[in-house]
């Protein structure tokens with residue numbers, strides 16, 4: 046039996062979780078963030094790296110048997126609240142250049158060793174920059190910077206409603222920008238033999254919500270939409286050691302765009318060109334347009 050998900054189902058809940066911040070989940074994340082040993086639950090950050098004394102419990106939830114990316118409590122939550130919402134979100138991609146050629150040229154074990162090394166270098170930056178829901182797809186790693194997680198800060202005090210949401214979306218976009226800039230620097234500092242990779246950051250309206258499989262199978266949270274695809278395409282267009290950051294991200298983050306060379310890109314599958322800035326330029330810069 047397949048669980049079908051109405052895209053508008055539980056929209057208020059999912060918007061609160063990702064677009065604004067859910068107080069109960071934020072409290073859990075705050076407690077778990079610095080506790081224990083990774084890996085962590087993708088949602089509440091409960092640590093799974095070490096079995097706590099006394100075993101797993103509601104205070105120390107262990108990985109779900111059905112879906113080890115989440116703790117047992119978050120797995121139940123995702124299954125009990127299928128649905129999703131449209132939220133303004135930032136996303137950062139990093140992908141290895143020439144990975145097909147390299148997979149052919151390098152011995153398989155060496156290719157896998159270098160790919161794992163790439164995952165490690167990139168996810169370290171994402172974790173440090175408050176990226177969320179990190180995921181690996183082939184030769185690509187990406188992280189979301191949802192306002193409801195990455196945008197929360199002590200400066201929120203006194204803000205509410207649309208003002209609170211705006212402030213959190215802006216801070217999350219700034220963290221996405223910082224992550225992209227740092228990742229480009231990580232690539233530039235790469236040692237001999239390290240994979241070179243491209244980086245992109247983009248901000249836009251994306252749909253975030255649950256995807257269900259067969260009954261009792263994997264239940265997961267995914268992000269969909271043209272703006273996600275745009276970010277991935279932007280990443281493919283980035284040169285190694287540089288980040289292509291869309292002007293949408295710079296605008297929302299409040300980062301002055303003019304100090305970065307401007308690129309107008311035609312991306313495969315998109316009818317309108319995308320305006321981005323090259324951050325972390327290495328070679329003599331092309332004349333800004």
Ligand SMILES: [Zn+2]
Pocket residue numbers: 086087088089090091106115116117118119120
């Ligand atoms: Zn959890």
